[in-house]
Amino acid sequence: MTSRTPPAETPSSGGISIRSVCHEYRPARGRPVLALDNIDLEINDREFVAILGPSGCGKSTLLYLLGGFMPLQQGGISVGGRDITGPGPDRGIVFQNFALFPWKTVRQNILYGLEKQRLPKDERERTTRHFIDMVHLTGFEDSYPSQLSGGMKQRVAIARTLAINPDTLLMDEPFGALDAQTRSLMQEELLAIWNRSPTTVVFVTHDVREAVLLADRVVVMTARPGRVKKIIDTRFEGGMNAEIAKSRPFLDRVDEIWDLVREEAIVAGSAGAG
Amino acid sequence: MTSRTPPAETPSSGGISIRSVCHEYRPARGRPVLALDNIDLEINDREFVAILGPSGCGKSTLLYLLGGFMPLQQGGISVGGRDITGPGPDRGIVFQNFALFPWKTVRQNILYGLEKQRLPKDERERTTRHFIDMVHLTGFEDSYPSQLSGGMKQRVAIARTLAINPDTLLMDEPFGALDAQTRSLMQEELLAIWNRSPTTVVFVTHDVREAVLLADRVVVMTARPGRVKKIIDTRFEGGMNAEIAKSRPFLDRVDEIWDLVREEAIVAGSAGAG
Amino acid sequence: MRLVHTLWRFTPLLLLAVVWEAVSRLGLVSEFALPPFSDVVTAFSRLADEGLWEHTAQSLYRGATGFACAVIVGVLAGVLMAWYRPVHILVNPLLRCLYPMPKSALIPLTIMWIGLGDNSKITLIFIGCLLPVVLSAFNAARGVDQVLIWSARSMGAREREVLWEVVVPAAMPEILSGIRISLALAFILLVSGELIIANNGIGYLIDILGEGGDYAGMFAGVVTISTIGFFADQGYVALTRRILAWRE
């Protein structure tokens, strides 16, 4: 793990502003469920923000609203100063279950987004090669996702998203489907990649340690309906490294946040058979 | 988290002895694959042993051999002094994906094993109620597994296995399918249950921290073919508690084991598209 | 609320009836090709007095008997094949070869073997539906998650208990969807068989009405058996949902 302070000289693309966002699910049968209740959140340019909360607290819903996949019911969201109107390549997203196209090889999966950007052919090829190298998948270019391990699939998903060079990276529990060892390795790789070219990141997770390790700030949400319970600064003096991650302040921060999350997890658990 | 030193006065049921066990998978097409290579391991009575290793190192295979689910190809395994010949209620097993009977309610799932033990009806009912209370599922007796969350399903699976009072508990990544928060809560519950009535436990996991937290000894296995790479004592002075888990010796032990596992994970990763 | 919902669901059918009537009455389509819907309704009420129900009952008796036998024998055979490997090794390739055989080619064979009566139709439906049921039960039982079986064994269940208490219920969803395909097949074979040769039954009725030039009557017969097929399927789906209530 290396320092994660972003270099200051890269040009700005603006942060994210979430203003009074509410969201209700309306199932075909049964009563509507309020998933998000009046969320206000400002995320700075090039900031790495983690969103933590119990199952069903609306973390993913918030991320999907940021992605523009679902219509905004109430409130406003702007990214880089512009209100969002739908999905777009300015916001790349990485899903928990990878969401690779299983009928495309690793190379074709990464190429797909580049083709949609109408890039010239040789630039597409060059970019694809670059990102395959970056996530250490050289030699697996022509493998199908079904031939890869979970960690490798998630690397392809990250490479595919980074390749279209989004200003904002949305990550929906990207390491939640991986085993503990692979998860640790992927966290390190993500930090390394982010240090090389920092972008604004919104990272949804269940894992307190992962959140503190990766993020500049951690947003803890309440059980359903999801509200912002507390925002905690998790930037450490001298950046993140292996020593910091074993230091008392780091562990105390993890414990502090874990206590907040636990309160909500117990509320969520007792509320029903979630 | 409370002390996990087992009380000495409970009667002994004998440990597990694994002697020169090899196991080969013979797929219908392609070459046979050596999964386990000459495993020797002695596990004491009432000892909590975790087995760690990269994917495909044969951890689960070893557990299935202990369970008697697969025929022993070479070597010997005895549990409580007797050679195993097949599955039996002396060895309870908890699987990663719960393996509950989805067509049975929580109560029926727990009752099933008791019926097979030919216990009298009122004792079955009493035991079932006791274990439902123990894993905090009162009120969900008549729910089907499909109506429960992952953590609740895993609690049913643990209750079902404990209810038949096995001498040995085999656990195959029991918390691997749970989210990080639920996993932490379940680890604490398991420790609490084990402290109340300690049995011999063989616990397969990917998670180094989980292994150090729960186990008396951690067995690190090599990448395929699986051999015992190192056995590390992870019992801490004064038992396990929240403070110990943040102490320097604990974290150093985690790091030490993580370095061992990482070496093997890298070997496993470069060997193919596992 | 529920009533509105139900009515809304039948709107497309009502629309179909209206369009049907209009197309025919306005002469867009020859009356011989498509008798007006109202004529078909009239023919239906006339036929109801002239033995439609007797013919229908006869057909349903044949269909239900053949189908029920195929389900019972098929599920048992499929599950046992999956459980006892030796049976499977011998029978499986045979099944796989016979499975894609056009089931209606059995019609002349069953007639030759058994003649024109009920038993020939029942046998036809039994043999025709048997293979899909056997194969789906076999695949379902083989596909049961290993860990469920291991769980039961480690809790002390014996082989026979594992089969009936674990394998069969775990395979049930897939078995039931295989049976649904056979249910549709039973209707197809029933009607085909009766159209080709029979001296009663709804297929026979459709055949003689068509030959006699009573097209409205023929349509009424076709609509009757189609409606029965529809409700049989709906009933089956409702039954399935009850049996698999645990799936939520």
Place this chain on the structure above:
Amino acid sequence: MRLVHTLWRFTPLLLLAVVWEAVSRLGLVSEFALPPFSDVVTAFSRLADEGLWEHTAQSLYRGATGFACAVIVGVLAGVLMAWYRPVHILVNPLLRCLYPMPKSALIPLTIMWIGLGDNSKITLIFIGCLLPVVLSAFNAARGVDQVLIWSARSMGAREREVLWEVVVPAAMPEILSGIRISLALAFILLVSGELIIANNGIGYLIDILGEGGDYAGMFAGVVTISTIGFFADQGYVALTRRILAWRE
């Protein structure tokens, strides 16, 4: 090794032929119910000189045309229905009502509409196979994982691109297994239709041979069309495996 494996697979069939011959020759079963296998082989070679291939070709032309049209129209209709909600709301209940209709009840209708020629059989197979293909394509396209569609959109794909580049390939496995069911149905309807009324085709041949008392010839006809059905299914499975090579 491979050869041994292939031979081993055909052992049960060889066994069947031997048992068939023995049962018939030893008089365990009447020769009229089951002509000896060797007689069937003789009849087959005789028929091969007397127009078996012409009849078969005629049947295959009808089957292939109707089936191909059903697949093309059905997949397009199913996918578009799933993609454009208004179409679905109107058409879906209609499809669900017509789907369980016994497809063979179409036989008298197509004869009435189109007559006895090729086109009546082609229409029969087209309509009969259409609904299962439409429904499987519809369900497959609706069941496509939301996140795949979202991924494509967030990478800048337009609606039309999402449909053809994501929804259709993602739905392909389920579409292909729906088509397999229709393939079997096409054979059933083909044989039924030709048995009932036709002046050529393999079903017609089986019918007249049976009526003329040439049971060995009739069996040869049944075995011929069954074998074609078997290889059509095998070929289809092999094709599916090629198309879905990415599934491993």
